[in-house]
Amino acid sequence: MATRVRPGSKRCAVIGGSGFLGRHLVEKLLDRGYSVSLFDIRQSYELPGVTFHQGDLCDKQALLSALKDVSLVFHCASPAPSSDDRLLFERVNIQGTQTVIQACLDAGVQKLVLTSSASVVFEGTDVKNGKEDLPYAKKPIDYYTQTKIEQEKLVLEACNKPKGFLTVAIRPHGIFGPRDPQLVPTLVDAARRGKMKFIIGDGTNLVDFTYVENVVHGHILAAEHLRADSPICGKPYHITNDEPIRFWDFMSEILVGLGYAAPRFHLPYTLVYGLALLLWLLTWILHPFMSFKPTFTPMRVALAGTYHYYSCERAKEHLGYKPVVSLKEGIARTVASYPHLRRGA
Numbered sequence: 395m396a397t398r399v400r401p402g403s404k405r406c407a408v409i410g411g412s413g414f415l416g417r418h419l420v421e422k423l424l425d426r427g428y429s430v431s432l433f434d435i436r437q438s439y440e441l442p443g444v445t446f447h448q449g450d451l452c453d454k455q456a457l458l459s460a461l462k463d464v465s466l467v468f469h470c471a472s473p474a475p476s477s478d479d480r481l482l483f484e485r486v487n488i489q490g491t492q493t494v495i496q497a498c499l500d501a502g503v504q505k506l507v508l509t510s511s512a513s514v515v516f517e518g519t520d521v522k523n524g525k526e527d528l529p530y531a532k533k534p535i536d537y538y539t540q541t542k543i544e545q546e547k548l549v550l551e552a553c554n555k556p557k558g559f560l561t562v563a564i565r566p567h568g569i570f571g572p573r574d575p576q577l578v579p580t581l582v583d584a585a586r587r588g589k590m591k592f593i594i595g596d597g598t599n600l601v602d603f604t605y606v607e608n609v610v611h612g613h614i615l616a617a618e619h620l621r622a623d624s625p626i627c628g629k630p631y632h633i634t635n636d637e638p639i640r641f642w643d644f645m646s647e648i649l650v651g652l653g654y655a656a657p658r659f660h661l662p663y664t665l666v667y668g669l670a671l672l673l674w675l676l677t678w679i680l681h682p683f684m685s686f687k688p689t690f691t692p693m694r695v696a697l698a699g700t701y702h703y704y705s706c707e708r709a710k711e712h713l714g715y716k717p718v719v720s721l722k723e724g725i726a727r728t729v730a731s732y733p734h735l736r737r738g739a
């Protein structure tokens with residue numbers, strides 16, 4: 395039987411703490427007086443107040459040593475969506491999350507905050523002001539999303555007040571900010587290869603992009619509101635910037651901020667989606683002989699050509715959430731943080 399850690403203890407663990415979101419979360423937790431046990435498959439930095447544990451989250455024994463004396467766990471580890479590796483997603487996001495839950499129960503952890511994704515309800519067609527009561531996608535757009543759905547269900551169903559184990563899921567969308575290895579680098583790479591001249595569709599589709607510090611703020615609010623008498627136990631919460639923006643305006647602001655031209659010419663959505671599907675099929679057929687990663691995957695085209703923005707009213711009501719950094723400020727800080735990706739650098 396696990397010994398319960400003293401409630402209110404300011405020692406927490408961040409699984410996936412070496413990653414983009416994880417590191418921002420660790421830094422904010424330290425500012426707020428927490429000490430952090432960081433668990434990740436790789437080490438990317440060192441900080442006073444952080445104890446690093448290297449391991450795979452599918453390994454319960456490795457997790458248990460990181461969860462010693464910890465009352466609160468944040469689980470924000472996942473393989474990158476671009477890896478498109480079904481077996482890896484299933485192993486880490488599904489079986490690995492079962493292992494995380496079991497390790498938390500064995501170690502006497504009281505609160506588990508999962509980083510889920512608003513994409514768990516996205517099927518590649520428009521979502522406008524989507525609320526948390528939308529059903530999970532029946533046809534998720536990729537393996538990443540499919541396993542994020544299973545992962546979220548596992549964590550929310552594990553919430554057990556009599557056992558003193560409380561869980562909550564944060565669903566961010568389109569996280570951006572300094573040190574993001576995905577959005578800005580992919581965009582700049584495409585621009586440098588002359589692939590960012592076109593707007594997919596009519597360019598009016600609104601989307602959420604969420605500055606990383608707002609996502610961190612949502613996680614910490616959720617952790618601090620997670621008590622047996624709170625309505626948030628076992629529930630998912632959208633966390634966004636609450637400022638939907640046209641997908642192509644957002645991309646243009648980043649590109650122009652870094653010295654590249656904004657996309658100007660329009661291409662029909664269905665044509666580009668069809669071509670992306672064909673390319674994906676071709677790479678799948680040819681993958682035993684050659685490895686090739688297309689920039690315009692069906693998932694990226696669907697995200698670039700449809701509406702997908704979400705309501706964060708529930709987080710405002712239950713968590714007192716309000717974005718702490720505006721979209722304009724977030725874009726400015728992000729652009730300033732990538733001097734090495736500026737045109738001509």
Ligand SMILES: NC(=O)C1=CN([C@@H]2O[C@H](COP(=O)(O)OP(=O)(O)OC[C@H]3O[C@@H](n4cnc5c(N)ncnc54)[C@H](OP(=O)(O)O)[C@@H]3O)[C@@H](O)[C@H]2O)C=CC1
Pocket residue numbers: 409410411412413414415416433434435436449450451452469470471472473474486490509510511512542565566567568569570575576
């Ligand atoms: N970025 C976004 O726009 C969004 C992200 N999310 C979710 O937010 C979370 C964080 O994403 P983000 O910071 O962008 O991702 P990162 O890839 O930057 O961070 C994830 C971290 O988890 C590590 N990791 C992967 N597999 C394992 C494993 N088996 N055991 C231990 N650690 C592992 C990664 O290591 P390595 O890099 O070596 O794989 C990495 O350090 C994820 O759960 C993601 O699904 C949700 C919505 C939007």
Ligand SMILES: CC(C)CCC[C@@H](C)[C@H]1CC[C@H]2C3=C(CC[C@]12C)[C@@]1(C)CCC(=O)C[C@@H]1CC3
Pocket residue numbers: 475510511512513567568569576577580581584689690694695697698
């Ligand atoms: C080449 C261009 C058409 C697109 C370049 C930017 C894209 C790399 C990003 C635009 C929207 C982003 C996004 C995600 C990853 C990066 C983008 C596709 C996620 C899939 C990350 C994980 C999630 O949970 C959902 C995100 C939605 C938005």
